[in-house]
Amino acid sequence: MMANNNSSCFITAPGFCPDCGSVLPLLDERGGVTCYTCKREWDSEVFGDMKMIHTILFNTKHTYASAKEVEDSDDDADGPVVERQCPQCQNDKMSYATLQLRSADEGQTVFYTCTKCKFKETENS
Numbered sequence: 001m002m003a004n005n006n007s008s009c010f011i012t013a014p015g016f017c018p019d020c021g022s023v024l025p026l027l028d029e030r031g032g033v034t035c036y037t038c039k040r041e042w043d044s045e046v047f048g049d050m051k052m053i054h055t056i057l058f059n060t061k062h063t064y065a066s067a068k069e070v071e072d073s074d075d076d077a078d079g080p081v082v083e084r085q086c087p088q089c090q091n092d093k094m095s096y097a098t099l100q101l102r103s104a105d106e107g108q109t110v111f112y113t114c115t116k117c118k119f120k121e122t123e124n125s
Helices: 061-071
Strands: 033-034 041-043 082-083 091-098 108-113 120-124
Touching: none
Parallel strands: none
Antiparallel strands: 033 041, 082 091, 091 108, 108 120
């Protein structure tokens, strides 16, 4: 048997169990809800005027076109770009990524990639 809000021990905000104060799960198929903590059953009035709204946003066809233009730009980088000269082609821009490969009290390893010829080098900082 489902209880109504008037038979609770204290007053809580909608969506919380009026007996124990726990967050209530969503309504079940019969239109009621059972508190996971105290196992008390409530009807849909326990949620008050709460409404759940789902919004689905779709990308436009232009979203992917602009991303493709960025990928095809002359600075073809795999990450953030710094001014660093490539030892192979002398290009002055390289992208980088960092990882903590050694112990925590040592510096991180920086992986550089040339934006022009894709030459790769590492540096232990």
